[in-house]
Amino acid sequence: MQTQRTIAEKISCTGIGLHSGAPVQMTLHPARTGTGVVFVRTDLAHPVEIPARPDSVTSTRNATTLGRGDATVGTVEHLLAALHGLHIDNVRIEVDGPEVPVMDGSAASFVFLIRAAGTFDQEVPRARLRIREAFELRDGERMIRVEPARGLRISYAVDYAHPAIGRQSLRGMRIDEDTFETEICRARTYGFLEEVEALWRSGLARGGNLDNTVVLDDSRVLNRDGLRWPDEFVRHKVLDLIGDLAMLGLPVDGHVIVERGGHALHQQLVAHLRDTPRASRVEPRGLPAAGPGLMPSPAPIRVSA
Secondary structure (H helix, E strand, O other), rough: OOEEEEOOOOOOEEEEOOOOOEEEEEEEOOOOOOOOOEEEOOOOOOOOOEOOOOEEEEHHHHOOOOEEEOOOEOOOHHHHHHHHHOOEEEEEEEEEOOOOOOOOOOOOEEEEHHHHEEEEEEEEEEEEEEOOEEEEEEOEEEEEEEEEEEEEEEEEEEEEOOOOOOOOEEEEEOOOOOHHHHHHHOOOOOEEEHHHHHHOOOOOOOOOOOOOOEOOOOOOOOOOOOOOEEEHHHHHHHHHHHHHHHHHOOOOEEEEEOOOOOOHHHHHHHHHHHOOOOHHEEEEOOOOOOOOOOOOOOOOOOOOO
């Protein structure tokens, strides 16, 4: 049986926020069993702890943002994916700004940092969330279906009327440490040149550039080095999904099938698993999650498209 895991020593990095464009320093600290993943805004008059759990989600517009009171931390999904993909259950993350640094637009830099720090297996067994019955969530053409399975499997499809993307899909990919590190973590976020001005007017994408985002004009990818995989777009969607599933505080045993998904739909899935006990169960029975992700929230999750 796997045990809970934390990092072996603290690690730090600096960068800019993808949407804010603001410089930020981030430090990850080892944490005790049962802590889960907790962000700490250290730049405020009084540090504010923001746990990575469903009721902390304040926005899913172009990224996943967590908040507590007036304090928020945005674009958390790539870091959460790296932690979840490498089975890190307990960690405190200090950030001195409102957004996690974007690095190269993927989770690869965070994976490198975690591997450099090393990991520490803790004594408490690691619980899992086993899907008990199939269910489906729909929002127009968007769909998520979840079925029982051993371990986590993901099938994902995106469909864009763009010659450089079109329809891309991954089918039944088993997600473990090796697969995450070799097939998923390097997939970068992406955006369309025609949308940049609208995003700027909305106060978003101010830190985006060709070093941290795959950018497309009407017909092609503008990045000089091209793509890391021909289907890098759908791989990045899988990366986002893994990061959003991390809100549950424990790994999922099930097959997650997504058609044209995004952060809002991902968080609807997380909310359904939290609020519908018959759909899943924690195993071994009676064993708590690493963090409080499955605790009922006092208010509904607020999401936006």
